[in-house]
Amino acid sequence: MKRTEQMTPLRMTVPSLAAVLIVLDAPAPIVVLCLVAAGLLFMRAQNNERVQMACICLLMTVTTSIHASTHHSAFQGTEAEWVISFTDDIRLGGDRLQAGVVETSTGEPFQLRYRMQTEKEKHALEKELAVGMTCRIKAEASPPAPSRNPGEFNYRQYLATSGTFFVLTADQLKLSQCVHSTSIHHLPGKWRMAAIDQIEAVFPEPLSSTAAALLFGDRTGGSEEVNEDYERLGIVHILSISGLHVTLLTGLLFFVMIRLGVTRERSRVVLLAALPLYCLLAGASPPVIRACLMTGAILFAASHHQQLKASSALSIAFIAMILYNPFSLFQAGFQLSFIVTFALVLSSGIILKRAQSAFELSWFVSILSQIAALPVLLYHFSELSLISPLANLLFVPFYSILMLPLLLILFLFSFVMPVSLPAALANALLIKMNQLAAFLSDLPVAVLVTGQPGMAVLAVVAFIAAGCFVLWENTGRLKYSLAVCGFLLIGLVFLNKYTPYGEVTFLDVGQGDSIFIKLPFNQGTYLIDTGGQVPFEKEAWMARDHSFSVGKDTIVPFLKRKGVTEIDKLILTHADFDHAGAAAEVLESIPAKEIIISPGSGSVEVMAGILETGLPVREGIGGEQWAAGDAFFQFLLPKDRTYEGNNDSLVLYAEIGGQSWLFTGDLEEAGEMELIRTYRLQADWLKVGHHGSKTSSSKAFIDGVSPEFGVISAGVKNRYGHPHKEVVETLEEAGVFIYRTDEHGAVTYTFKGKEGRISTVIPEK
Structure with missing residues (x-):
């Protein structure tokens, strides 16, 4: 590692992470690992850098403590009547309405569930219910379901990371008790739903689901089988908006504005104004927020004639998101987004130096991403895609370089002219790629099931994964790092199978x-x-796609x-x-x-x-x-x-x-x-x-x-x-x-x- 390139972002992030984990009472092995890393950085730092690290730790400790002290609902859960506003996607699947987020008058988010009684009622809600609408309802509030089996996804903890502590189950949802809001606060949500509706109207399946995912971060549609195939291949991330998508879209818009005669300075101002809006339109998931913050930081520095390195922009994004909501640390999407991006950004100089071709560059990025994500993947999913690097080489260019720009262009043109023919051609190509994904995912070597490691083992896995980067940097041989990871995975499988317990x-x-x-x-x-x-047996209108x-x-x-x-x-x-x-x-x-x-x-x-x-x-x-x-x-x-x-x-x-x-x-x-x-x-x-x-x-x-x-x-x-x-x-x-x-x-x-x-x-x- 080059100290001048990497010391600054590591000095900012690692102590911040350690301080937050301590306050939030995270598992001891992970805290110890972060403290050791922070201690090593502190020993290598100069005096002024040590002061900065201490200040960051103090800031994070204070802000996280404040968040922790207020991390509870303002309601008792015994209330019978509620006034709620629809602020997020509204989905009607079969006889169930599920709103991702509704807000009370205090701004506290809730999940909403409602079971429709008739097909007529469903059609009325589909037509009239919209983001921004405020309704008076009678509903029972209950805590979200906790995990009920060992190691199971804990829905209650997941919702708590975003400040949601209750699920409302409505007895009735009468449109006569609802009014439309004219608040500008709800405009991004309305535009997002209108855009998704437009995609569903003009694009055939599965293209419409892919377009909604790539352009607006909506992954509620699509075939369950296709999603499972992409998960087994370890490439489901390409169906989500990521830093690469934001960079490509920002670059495309910047290029168009320059070609239209807009100055660079004015173009940057336009992009800085557009990024927060796009973040909301794209669903504001942790990867989207991270990408928009990074891009915004780099553009802001450039507008002031300063060059901000990607590593520093990433550190700024990390600290900003943690200051706003430290509990987002426990979300898998947050963890994967930052760990993989940090690994690639800090290794970018070596990657570019050693890659002799575009193929090698893509190969290095794919392999190193997999190594960096290893602890998170094993903990949350208990398995690892062995052909993910190969699948990334095939599918990332297809989606990022071909499908993303094409879908954006078709979407924009769909408002002024028919796009059925090019959409049909793109759909046929997408179906072929989905068939390829299904074939690859069925290969016997596609996935290695490792089991879910305990926290102590997970800390060791994280340490070894970091060591693999150092090994590659010092030897220049990626095969050594791959060998270490291979022995690690074999060891995990062996220990899990032949445990004395x-x-x-x-x-x-x-x-x-x-x-x-x-x-x-x-x-x-x-x-x-x-x-x-x-x-x-249910009537056709009551059947749900994903039950x-x-x-x-x-x-x-x-x-x-x-x-x-x-x-x-x-x-x-x-x-x-x-x-x-x-x-x-x-x-x-x-x-x-x-x-x-x-x-x-x-x-x-x-x-x-x-x-x-x-x-x-x-x-x-x-x-x-x-x-x-x-x-x-x-x-x-x-x-x-x-x-x-x-x-x-x-x-x-x-x-x-x-x-x-x-x-x-x-x-x-x-x-x-x-x-x-x-x-x-x-x-x-x-x-x-x-x-x-x-x-x-x-x-x-x-x-x-x-x-x-x-x-x-x-x-x-x-x-x-x-x-x-x-x-x-x-x-x-x-x-x-x-x-x-x-x-x-x-x-x-x-x-x-x-x-x-x-x-x-x-x-x-």
Whole structure:
């Protein structure tokens, strides 16, 4: 590193980051890493630089403390009536209205949810409801949903980073109770929605979704499959507005103004005025704000006949954003934007010096971006795209150099002339690129699932990633840095697979069952049931494009966070949707060596998708047993081959981690009586049958099994009233300690040898 080029931005940012993390009580390993980096910079600094660092630390400590002290809602959440203003995108998907942000009269942001009752009401809202409209509504305020499974995306914390603490669920949304606002404050939001509507009107799909994403930062449209392909390739960032997009658009506008005879000074003034507006039009996400602040800082310096380096502009943007909202540090988009940009800016001199061609330049940028993003990608997504550098070489030029200018030109011309023919040609080309993305994403080597590292390991990963840049700088050989990263990733996968710790986790899948068992040293990975939702027929207007899926949105991400790429046994206790409905979705991403189902249940409708996977499926039967390491498993029921429902659930007894376990599926009282008549049975842990329904868990059964712990898997405020009051009383009278997924989230027993500990995602009250 050249000290004259890099000392200034590092001196500004690293101490700032350390101060903010300390005040916000960030994880200790990350704080220590930042403090060590700040200490090294302080030792290398001159006296005047040390004074600057101390002043920055003091400023950040004070401002962050002020933010932290006021980081709560001004409302109690008990209010019944609200006056809200629509300030952000308004989307109607199926029968649901979802506004990204609405504001109260105090300016506090809220999320709004509303379920439309009729198709006529939907059409009326689509036509009349607009950004800037102020409405009086009756709504229930509730905190956003927290994470309910280990390592899961925490929606509550995410909204809190932007100062949103409540979700409003409206009972009614009457247009007669709404008025249009003439405030200039809402003009950017109105223009943004009008622009997106224009794109949807004149461009075909998927071009319209791509144009909305590239020009105005709206990624709510588009195919879910295409988005998944781009995520697997590690190139989903090119569908978001980034620094490259802002630079290209700014450069294009500057060039046009110069060609029209506008002076450079006046052009810079126009751009400085336009950048804040474009930032709002583009959705004001952290990458957009960062890019606009950097560009604005460089233009402002140039207008005063000063040359501001990109590294200094980036530091200014970082400090400005942290001063405004220090909690944005915890957003993945913020982290990726700054980490990757800092790495590339600080390495730009070496990259330009060593790149002998445009291809080499693109290759260096792609590889170094991946190395810099490594800690963030592993923590938030638990996987890494191995062909991301190659995919970037193919797709970044296509989107940035070809599609972005073309879409901008077509969009502007669409207001004065038809653009259907060139739009159709561009759409055909885009479809071909999406097909290429689908092909590449399906390659076996496309993605490496690493598992989610703990904070201490993450700090080590960040340190090694930084060391890779130093290694490349000093040796000039990128292959050495790649080798280090390769050994690091292999080590992470190995440690995750062959950990001496095992676990049994009762996942929170709402009203359903799913239990994950992982034995130490990769001796066995089992999944008992997958949860799932009962499909209800809806009218066409009520169907949503992107609806929640237990398999894709809960089970698969959890398994990836555990580093699981293949399940040894998927055990489906019986053919109910709330136990097997998500199995086909899970198997699309995480295959199983074998799938074991209840005898005779293969002909039931819910099993059709499972049989179509082509994976080995067989029936389990009472008496079958197997051992793995120190663990023992045995199916106890059913004994016959005729499937009749809940009482033909596969009942599994296991000895794991020094504890005995009884997993009962939806076994009801008749099946329970058969079980205790057939076996002299006791278990430390009981998966309470049928979600705590009163048709299960009879007193005789509980007394016979005599469990110490009982786990009830039930959905929050489920329609069935599970668990039933009588069942809870029966368990309590027997001295059973009860865990409930509706109250505790996922329940995990982690063990080493015969010793273990119990943890819940939602702390016990």
